[in-house]
Every structure is written in structure tokens, then in C-alpha cells.
Amino acid sequence: APPPPIAAQREPFLHCRCAARAWHKGRCYSVGDMARLLRFPGGIREWYNDLSVGEKGLVSMCLGMIGGTAYGTYVRRYQFKTAQSDFLVATMYTVPEEKKKAFETAWSDAARLAQRQPGYEWTKTYKSLDWEDSPFHYVSFRMWNEESSFSRMLKFDTTWKELQKRMAEVCTQTSTTYRVVVDDSVRRIIE
Numbered sequence: 001a002p003p004p005p006i007a008a009q010r011e012p013f014l015h016c017r018c019a020a021r022a023w024h025k026g027r028c029y030s031v032g033d034m035a036r037l038l039r040f041p042g043g044i045r046e047w048y049n050d051l052s053v054g055e056k057g058l059v060s061m062c063l064g065m066i067g068g069t070a071y072g073t074y075v076r077r078y079q080f081k082t083a084q085s086d087f088l089v090a091t092m093y094t095v096p097e098e099k100k101k102a103f104e105t106a107w108s109d110a111a112r113l114a115q116r117q118p119g120y121e122w123t124k125t126y127k128s129l130d131w132e133d134s135p136f137h138y139v140s141f142r143m144w145n146e147e148s149s150f151s152r153m154l155k156f157d158t159t160w161k162e163l164q165k166r167m168a169e170v171c172t173q174t175s176t177t178y179r180v181v182v183d184d185s186v187r188r189i190i191e
Helices: 031-049 053-081 097-115 147-156 158-170 185-190
Strands: 022-024 027-029 087-094 120-127 138-144 172-178
Touching: 087 147, 097 120, 097 138, 097 158, 138 147, 147 158, 158 172
Parallel strands: none
Antiparallel strands: 022 027, 087 138, 087 172, 120 138
16 A cells, blocks of 8 residues: 555644644643643652651662662673773793703693683793893783682692692792783774
8 A cells, every 4th residue: 555645644743732732752742741740840849848857868868879879880880891800910930941841831730720710811921032141031921800819729729839839849930910000902903
């Protein structure tokens, strides 16, 4: 069937009785409807003025709780949406030339264990090109989502403690922790 003529499509507007009415989504609203709607905030103000001081305090606490809940939910959802790792552990290893293979085996075992821990993000390890003149031979950067994830593995994982004993036999290590201050990596990727 062909579409109805344009005059028939505008027909609801022709049925409005006066210019003081507005048509919205199939319903005709009058100025009186708007007046009733605008009287509502005035009624709330009058109701609030009639409350005692204790009741006003209770209303304020409730509004604060609702506002705090809404803001807290917004902040938490934003943090989940843009999760950022926060705890970087940098470890420098000094390894004698003859124990290099034993170190790499022990380090690989420790890295595989760290990868299975909750909160682990990534590891990058670099090997010195100038073995004799370098103050350390390997440097490892391991990122955790927060300090508690790293501390949990360090304090409570017996396998980690055993692997650290094996590492101590083949090298000396120094660890330092860092927090992210500025990260422009996303910007560099986009450009």
C-alpha cells in the first residue's frame, strides 16, 4: 500500500484545540501539565522546610549516601575500564661467567612461576652486551598490578622461596621497586 499523504501524517497536530498545546510522541500536552510538573520542586521545598533539624540531617545523610554511592560506582567502573599496572620490580643480577647456564635455567623456572601468579602482568629481561665492564650482567623488569600481588608471592609461595635459594647459589641479585609516574606509551603507539 502506498504511504499516506503528508496532510494525513500531520493530522494529530490538526486535532490540538489551541496553540498552547504541544505534541510529543503521540500525546498532546497542555500548559497545565507543565505547570503541575513545575510545582513539584516547590512542593519538595515546602516539605523540607517543615522537617525538624534531626529529620533534615537524616535526609542530608541519605542524599549524601546516594550521591557517594553513585560517584564511587562511577570511579570504580572507570578504574576497571582503564586498568593500570602500578608496581614495577627491577632486579639486577651479577653472574659469574661459568654459572651463566645454571642462572638462565633457574631464572626461567622463576619466571614461569611468576607468570602463574595472580596480579602478574609482564616481564622483560635484558642481558649485558659488555660482560666484563658492566656493573651487572642481567636486568629484569617485572610488572605487577599492585604491590600486594607481588608481596603475596614473595612471602607465602614456598616454591618461590626455593627458587630464590637456587638463584642465590649462582648469582647475586639486587631488587628495587618503582611506581609509574608518567606513561606515554599509548600516545607513542597511536602516533
